Amino acid sequence: MKLLTHNFLSSRFLKDVSTGYPLKLSIEEKRILDSALDVNFLKNVMVKIDYEVLYNVAESIGESELLPPPDAPVTVDTLNDEQLNKLHRVLVCLDVIVGTLECPESGRVFPIRDGIPNLLVNEDEIA
Amino acid sequence: MKPSALNRLLSEVRDFEKPKITLEQYATDKEMTVDVINLIDDEVGLEGTTVLDLGCGCGMLSIAACAMGASYCLGVEIDPEAAQICKENIDELECEAVMDIIIGDALSVPLSEGFFDVVILNPPFGTKKNEGIDIQFVEKALKCVREGGSVYSFHKSSTRRFVLKKGEEMGAESRAVAQMRWKLSNTYRFHKKKAVDIDVDVISFIKRKKISD
Numbered sequence: 001m002k003l004l005t006h007n008f009l010s011s012r013f014l015k016d017v018s019t020g021y022p023l024k025l026s027i028e029e030k031r032i033l034d035s036a037l038d039v040n041f042l043k044n045v046m047v048k049i050d051y052e053v054l055y056n057v058a059e060s061i062g063e064s065e066l067l068p069p070p071d072a073p074v075t076v077d078t079l080n081d082e083q084l085n086k087l088h089r090v091l092v093c094l095d096v097i098v099g100t101l102e103c104p105e106s107g108r109v110f111p112i113r114d115g116i117p118n119l120l121v122n123e124d125e126i127a
Numbered sequence: 128m129k130p131s132a133l134n135r136l137l138s139e140v141r142d143f144e145k146p147k148i149t150l151e152q153y154a155t156d157k158e159m160t161v162d163v164i165n166l167i168d169d170e171v172g173l174e175g176t177t178v179l180d181l182g183c184g185c186g187m188l189s190i191a192a193c194a195m196g197a198s199y200c201l202g203v204e205i206d207p208e209a210a211q212i213c214k215e216n217i218d219e220l221e222c223e224a225v226m227d228i229i230i231g232d233a234l235s236v237p238l239s240e241g242f243f244d245v246v247i248l249n250p251p252f253g254t255k256k257n258e259g260i261d262i263q264f265v266e267k268a269l270k271c272v273r274e275g276g277s278v279y280s281f282h283k284s285s286t287r288r289f290v291l292k293k294g295e296e297m298g299a300e301s302r303a304v305a306q307m308r309w310k311l312s313n314t315y316r317f318h319k320k321k322a323v324d325i326d327v328d329v330i331s332f333i334k335r336k337k338i339s340d
Contacts, residue, residue: 005201005227008239020237035224040175041198048242048273092199092224115223116210119231126235 001096001117003057007049009117011103011110015127020103022053023110027061029098037088043076045091058090133161136194140216142185143209150206151251152184159307163279163329164191166305167247170331171277173197176244179271181233181264186213186226188247193222197245200226203233234263238271246271246278261286262293265332269297274336279304284326291330299332 011020055070066086068074079087101110101117110119137157146152167173174196180189183202193200200222204210210230217226229236233248250264251257261282268278278299282290287303294301309327 001229002227004199005229008237008242009229010237012237013235033224038175038198044175044177044244045199048239095223114211114214115228116214117229118207119229119236120205120207 001112001115002092003054003094003096004045004049004091005117006057006096006101007054009101009119011101011106011108011119013127014103014106014108014121014125017103017105017127020105022050022057022104023101024104025057025060025096025099025101027096027099029096030061031095031097032089033093033095035088035093037085039076039084042084042087042091046074046076046087049091054090063090063094130161130165133164133191133194134158136220137161137187137191139220140185140187140190141212141219142187143212145208147206152206152209156309157187159309160187160191162307163305164188164195166329167192167245167277167279168195170304171245173245177201177242179203179238179243179246179268181246181248181268181271182250183213183228184209184249186216186228188249189213189226190216190220190222192245192247193220193225197225201238201243202226202228203231203236203238204228205230205232234267240270241273243272244276246276248278248280250280250282252283262290265290265294266297269299269332269334272334274334276334278332278334280330280332282328282330284328287328287330290328294330294332297332298335300335301330301332303328304331305329 052070058064097115099112143152175198178192178197178200180202183189183204189200189202207230210228217223246268250261253260265280291301307327309325
């Protein structure tokens, strides 16, 4: 699972959970995928994601170095090559293989195995 | 990618081992996938796009979209076994830098609204028990696609007028762009007739831009 995917997952579908976002990520095993930097893709994506959430999750796993700080809007055009590569790395290349996602409100834990987060719940857990 | 090359690539995609009737699982025909993906690529250009596949199964459509140059593709699949096969297909065909899967109910998992450039889906057609489920899938797809973006979905041709009307009601310019004959022959053992052919439409829904004052 990429951090780009993490950026829009939530547990809002659970009973008594109002936003369920962002999900708390814990990583047991990860890998770095080989992928070419695509600046146009970054431009397309950066205007749509919650950058503060991306920055914070990157920071929580020790990957926030070189990333532009989240206190001001990030414009891809103004970033230097190092920053672009780092952004690309955390959004696309970093792949969580084993870990968990935790609902910030209910504490419900969703497993990530083989790189796939499992958000299935029992019927009685759904709002 | 040329259709012949795409066809060769998709011949490597592994299918459902034990299709589940409750989920209306069946393998997506490979040649048909090539035709549909080429049609979508001609219409919207998949290069560099973000793509969502609701109910991705073993990933046939998604992998084809990746092969056509999509930059990011997310598959949502309710069946963990299908998701596992999909994951193996992704790794085998080296789409892992582009594609992610999540296991969840496509209709209830919250996804980023207006994020995706293109949404492709091969929804369950619905039975007496879950009538209208294909329309619910389209509704979810229209939430996730950006304004001006396209949803491509498969529906029984017999429901065409209804599906197009629903699409318009949900704020999308809707039209049938292709019709195909599907052979659902050997998927389920208890099908009484040897081969069950159905006519299926590919429907395109373009999400209308909101008019600002």
